[in-house]
Amino acid sequence: MKNFRYLENVATVQLDQATCIGCGRCIEVCPHQVFVPEGKKVMFADRDACMECGACALNCPVKAISVDAGVGCASGMINEWLQAHNLGGTGGGSCCS
Amino acid sequence: MPCISTKLGFGDHLGACKARWGFGRMDFIIPPGLYAIGHPMATDPVLVTANYKMSYDLVRKSLDGRNIWLLVLETNGINVWCAAGKGTFGTGELVRRIEATGLSGIVSHCQLILPILGAPGISAHEVAQRSGFRVIYAAIRAADLPEYLDNGLVVTPEMRQLTFTFYERLVLIPVEIVLALKSAIIIVAAVLLLLTALGNLTAGIAGFCAYLGACFSGLVLGPLLLPWLPGRSFAGKGAIVGLIWSTIFYFLADGSGWNGPVTAALFLALPAVSAFYTLNFTGCTPYTSRSGVKKEMHIALPTMGVALTISFILLLAGRYLI
Numbered sequence: 001m002k003n004f005r006y007l008e009n010v011a012t013v014q015l016d017q018a019t020c021i022g023c024g025r026c027i028e029v030c031p032h033q034v035f036v037p038e039g040k041k042v043m044f045a046d047r048d049a050c051m052e053c054g055a056c057a058l059n060c061p062v063k064a065i066s067v068d069a070g071v072g073c074a075s076g077m078i079n080e081w082l083q084a085h086n087l088g089g090t091g092g093g094s095c096c097s
Numbered sequence: 098m099p100c101i102s103t104k105l106g107f108g109d110h111l112g113a114c115k116a117r118w119g120f121g122r123m124d125f126i127i128p129p130g131l132y133a134i135g136h137p138m139a140t141d142p143v144l145v146t147a148n149y150k151m152s153y154d155l156v157r158k159s160l161d162g163r164n165i166w167l168l169v170l171e172t173n174g175i176n177v178w179c180a181a182g183k184g185t186f187g188t189g190e191l192v193r194r195i196e197a198t199g200l201s202g203i204v205s206h207c208q209l210i211l212p213i214l215g216a217p218g219i220s221a222h223e224v225a226q227r228s229g230f231r232v233i234y235a236a237i238r239a240a241d242l243p244e245y246l247d248n249g250l251v252v253t254p255e256m257r258q259l260t261f262t263f264y265e266r267l268v269l270i271p272v273e274i275v276l277a278l279k280s281a282i283i284i285v286a287a288v289l290l291l292l293t294a295l296g297n298l299t300a301g302i303a304g305f306c307a308y309l310g311a312c313f314s315g316l317v318l319g320p321l322l323l324p325w326l327p328g329r330s331f332a333g334k335g336a337i338v339g340l341i342w343s344t345i346f347y348f349l350a351d352g353s354g355w356n357g358p359v360t361a362a363l364f365l366a367l368p369a370v371s372a373f374y375t376l377n378f379t380g381c382t383p384y385t386s387r388s389g390v391k392k393e394m395h396i397a398l399p400t401m402g403v404a405l406t407i408s409f410i411l412l413l414a415g416r417y418l419i
Contacts, residue, residue, distance in 0.1 A: 001258070001259045001260075001261070001383075001384050002258070002260075003261075003324045004261055004323070004324060004382075004384050005329060005384075006329055006384055006385050006386060006389045007329055007330070007386075007389040007392060007393065008329075010386060010388040010389045010392050011386060011388060012388050025221065025222075028213075028216075028234050028252075029213060029216035029234055031213055031214065031237060031257065031258075031259045031383065032259065032384065033257070033258075049384075050386060051383070051384050051385060051386045052386040052387045052388060053181075053182065053216075053217040054217045055181075055213075055216035055217040058216070058217065058218075058219070058220045059216055059219070059220060059221050059222070061222040068387065068388065069217065069387070070182075070387035071179075071182045071380065071387060072379055072380070072382075072385035072386045072387045072388075072389060072390040073379055073380025073385075073390065074331075074376045074377050074379045074380060074390050074393075074394055075377045075380055076380055077387075077390060077391065077394060078394075
């Protein structure tokens, strides 16, 4: 993504190259071009660009990718925390609702 | 089978405008189901979208002059991207909607075209196993659909490239302001009363304006200036616009007459307020990760709390000790 970059060294996405069958689904669904083909497999091109949407892991037919997926939304996470501690919160537990 | 137009009318634009400002946003929906655009045949493509009317309007508008099926999923009025994150634009709903609409009896192929930003909720191989339909992911933006369809369903690198232009950020701000107002009104009233009690009504009104300006800086300026503000942390970017606002306010309100602690309190509290609101904008962007926001919050929220506490102590000191 041009002109925008978030924090480095926090991404939780993991790729198990031994399991990868190189179908390329992850490349197709990633909006941040985190993966590139490497022979008959894929490899990370830009792991720090990952926004942890989870599309790659969900669409990997052999479960070669894992990621702690979720929405990177501060107000949603504050709401989640408030609800978990029974302190109220605006309901819904995340954004866009 | 409802046959729908590709032309948006005044009501559609008005509805979109109201939704952008948070009015009737959750009612801006259309019934889920299968819709026909033009006069589609059994061989024509099937596109899938959410039942947030703004998403549906953008998709049908881009399909002018074509014969296409549009399968609308029940996402409770949430757009594709957010609904995919929640799982409502998801495998289960897609499979259910294929069955409920009897799609396999209407089209002669087994192919569904989905937006790339719907992929966080959809497991393509599971959809294939459960419904027999093959999922292919098209472009990110509805505006790219004509080119995608004309080019034999080829996704170009540009169609995969996310953008977050000035205009794309601008249209997200109104609803953020409306949502923030609810809590801001209470705090602003508290600031007004507190400063009036500590000093006088003039001080109260000055504090009221200073706080509102800090909210505005964090809610509007932070997001608009996002790519040009230094650093990567949203709270950091918000603190910078807050600092700029503090400086402007200092000169507007003739801060040369204030004592040291009050001046310091202003320069501590206002950036903390702006930082909070710009940090909240992380939920609107298409590039912030959950881990990143978590890390940022662990540092930023306590820092804001400390800054506000010190600011309050300084105000008291400025009032009673000097």
